[in-house]
Amino acid sequence: MSAYVSAFELFSIGVGPSSSHTVGPMRAGRDFAARLRDSDGLPRVARVACSLYGSLGATGIGHGTPDAVVAGLQGHAPETVDPDAVRHAWTNWPEGQHLHLDGTHPVPFTKDHITFAPRTRLPGHPNAMTLTATDATGEAVAEETYYSVGGGFIRRDGAPPPVASRPFPLLYDSAEELLALCDERGITIAEAARLNEQALRTEEQVAAGLDAVWDAMTACVEAGLLADGVLPGMLKVKRRAGAIRAQLDEAEAGGRRELPGEWLGAFALAVNEENAAGGRVVTAPTNGAAGIVPAVAMYWWRFLADSGLGSGNAVTPYGELVGSALLGFHPSTEGAAAAADAPALADANRRRGIRRFLLTATALGSLFKANASISGAEGGCQAEVGSACAMAAAGLTAVMGGTNRQIENAAEIAMEHHLGLTCDPVGGLVQIPCIERNAIAASTAVTASRLALRGDGTHYVSLDAVVETMRQTGIDMSTKYKETSEGGLAVNVIEC
The missing domain is CATH 3.30.1330.90 (D-3-phosphoglycerate dehydrogenase; domain 3)
Structure with missing residues (x-):
């Protein structure tokens, strides 16, 4: 299995x-x-x-x-x-x-x-x-x-366990096995995920499905950036993403180049404010942590995709062209005719990069779900925000040209520094500290990716060790810190 x-x-x-x-x-x-x-x-x-x-x-x-x-x-x-x-x-x-x-x-x-x-x-x-x-x-x-x-x-309850023989051609139960599998075949982590997806769908269906996920993510970001007002619930939390977006737009209109990190935080806030309002969101891998992957992916799309290392079409670290251009595994071959329409080609290249980003995040995120938990009620917020941060760091490292071991290192760094994070929503609402927590974790994901890309992929603590530590920490964590609002900020902040 x-x-x-x-x-x-x-x-x-x-x-x-x-x-x-x-x-x-x-x-x-x-x-x-x-x-x-x-x-x-x-x-x-x-x-x-x-x-x-x-x-x-x-x-x-x-x-x-x-x-x-x-x-x-x-x-x-x-x-x-x-x-x-x-x-x-x-x-x-x-x-x-x-x-x-x-x-x-x-x-x-x-x-x-x-x-x-x-x-x-x-x-x-x-x-x-x-x-x-x-x-x-x-x-x-x-x-x-x-x-x-x-x-x-x-x-x-009582239902038979999931069928062990899912038609995935590439089977792995740990990051170590995933890396060995990729080494053996000379493929990237995203390529491994693609081959598994194509056991269930055609290449065109996989690409279209990933595009639909990305479109839903971007729609959520855009909706949150344009909204204002107060979120539902007794806390009366004021939306901030729209105001931050207006400030950044004004600064850029005046000729000032605002830091991309400012936008990164706004993207994450936008998604989780939409989530708190009960809007349309994408679980990534949960709703409470839904802003991290879209924010980091949008950060790459807007600020890094046209740079050399940010190309979603880079040749794999193994020096050969593998897989499909459709899903972003080798450079576009449309030639001079395509080059004549540079904006369309740039958008197509970004699309391929996002597909690679999401497939890489999937391959690593699967390990958290299988070997630990992505449930705040089971493992605390380390299981939700920590997992999402690691997935985003892995995806960003992949589209920035990182090797498989740099990708695994980025995910490990991101998760390691969320170990022990509690889930203590004030008033039982997915607002405080959840919304800000996504913005902070998005920044951590970018930092983890940068650290990993500066190295050669070798590191002392493995991702598998961190996943197991997260599982054990979740077991040891008191129930009052597992989405019950019986401890932490939930009991130390006045709900008014």
Whole structure:
């Protein structure tokens, strides 16, 4: 069985404010309704209820969990739902209105049908929820327990384990195995990810899918940079990305070249403010850490892509042309005709670079999910922001021409300096310290990449050792620091 997770699972398009508390529960609700439909049990259902346990019960309201459950039970999917259909779906549920289970079958529903049990922790995962459907006599039609394991991924209790024989041609369970695999074949880490993706999709489908992910990321950045006002929730946090963007635009219009790092922070703030508002975001690999990968990728796109080392089409460090031009593994060969349209060619080159960035981030991010955790409720914020920072550092190093060992070194540096980071959201909202934390981690990712590129890839602490340390630290970390808002800033900051 391989650690590799498809890019289109690790980078999934959804809604804010949380992948584990919003996207995962919505998928669980939708799956439950679909199972009722497929088992012909839907017509018998007279009542549906949900119990939220552990972290879902503790911070579910602030994270929009009950709203997401209601949306999922109605048949909505995170990838396609209008965010407005999720916001306040449970919070403002009209008294006496029926819920249309799976979008078709009406059942009486009240807000009391969703209950919270924060002190009850099921053994499968801290993020647990049980959905129950009963008939008119109160007899159970179906009952399922789901675990939201981070990044929008869900696991149904009692379901068979994932099929071990996923059709990935390149199997690895550690960074050491990944590097050895790439050495053996003379390929880059991104090339290894591409070969795995093409076991599931055509090359054109992989490229189009990665472009769709990037387009969703850039749309989120742009929306956040143009928005203002106050974020939802009792904290009344004021959006800042738009004001920073205006300041930077004014400075550049006046002839001053503002530091790219200023924009880097604005990009990250923009995404996580959109996430906190329940907007359209991409899990990367989670919603709480969704601003880091897009911010670093946008930083490369805007400030580095046209520089020599920043070319997404650089020949691999192994000195040969491998893979496909479409996915950014060797220089464009369009010739003089293409050169006549320099802006179009530059955009195409950036696109190829972004595909390489995302594939590299996927290959490394898969290791965190398989060998530790990307769930704040399980491993603290080191599992979310730390993993995202490492993925962004790896992606940036790849598009800056780094070798495979420099890429692994960049990811290791980034993760090492997030070990022990707690998840302590004030008021149970993905706002403080989460939004600023993404901006800081984006800067750390760039620093980690620069340090790695200055070296030759050799280093004392391996990425595998850091991943294992993160796993152990998550086990040792107190529950009050794992997305329960029972410790840290969450209890030392007045919620007003």
